[in-house]
Amino acid sequence: MSSHAVSRLRSERLARSLKPFVSRGSRSERCPGCRVIPSYCLCAWRPRVEVQAGVCLLMYDVEALKPSNTGWLIADLVADTHAFGWQRTEVDPRLLALLDDPQYAPCVVFPGEYAEPERVIEVLPPPTDGRRPLFILLDATWTEARKMFRKSPYLNRFPVLSLRPEQLSRYRLRRSKRDEHLCTAEVAALCLELAGEPCAAQALDAWLDLFTEHYLSAKHRRVLDEQSPAHQAIRPFL
Numbered sequence: 001m002s003s004h005a006v007s008r009l010r011s012e013r014l015a016r017s018l019k020p021f022v023s024r025g026s027r028s029e030r031c032p033g034c035r036v037i038p039s040y041c042l043c044a045w046r047p048r049v050e051v052q053a054g055v056c057l058l059m060y061d062v063e064a065l066k067p068s069n070t071g072w073l074i075a076d077l078v079a080d081t082h083a084f085g086w087q088r089t090e091v092d093p094r095l096l097a098l099l100d101d102p103q104y105a106p107c108v109v110f111p112g113e114y115a116e117p118e119r120v121i122e123v124l125p126p127p128t129d130g131r132r133p134l135f136i137l138l139d140a141t142w143t144e145a146r147k148m149f150r151k152s153p154y155l156n157r158f159p160v161l162s163l164r165p166e167q168l169s170r171y172r173l174r175r176s177k178r179d180e181h182l183c184t185a186e187v188a189a190l191c192l193e194l195a196g197e198p199c200a201a202q203a204l205d206a207w208l209d210l211f212t213e214h215y216l217s218a219k220h221r222r223v224l225d226e227q228s229p230a231h232q233a234i235r236p237f238l
């Protein structure tokens, strides 16, 4: 499998590390395609969907190195995914070039209460000028994400796409999610839905569920059931 934006960022970040990054369970061998130990590899189940929208992941420091990072799953599915490590004092010139690319209509996905009201949008404007949406997602813990949002002046000129509470609760209900916090892949799925790409949104949700099942099964050394609901849900996208 060819490497994608997040796996490339991961390699770059590893190369810059002075000491090896040790995360829980990172001592065991992992599949380079899906980051799960080889006997639980889910690469053969990766959905294939056409996606129009682009995604730009800004990842906080070691986020790309975490084996459970879900930005990786977005890059698996959305061909036009870009990933950058975020630093307070420096901006990658490739990121600035991407934000200036006229083929995109970038927006920062973030809760509206943190932005000036005139920047906040809740729906995407219809694509009149042929530009494709570019969803800028801050891939970090909530505290880190707020810091990134405040300290990235190059993002200030873009609208802030704020997901509405009823959208979020409908999503949680549909996925029987009890947790208040959505992970980055879930936020991306909601964005794809807003962009009028429900098939891609469903595929991403299904991919996240399957990853979670394989990842947790590997962690607890449980036998995988290829007939489980998560495996069934991915089949239409293979």
Ligand SMILES: [Zn+2]
Binding pocket: 031, 032, 033, 034, 035, 036, 041, 042, 043, 044
């Ligand atoms: Zn794999």
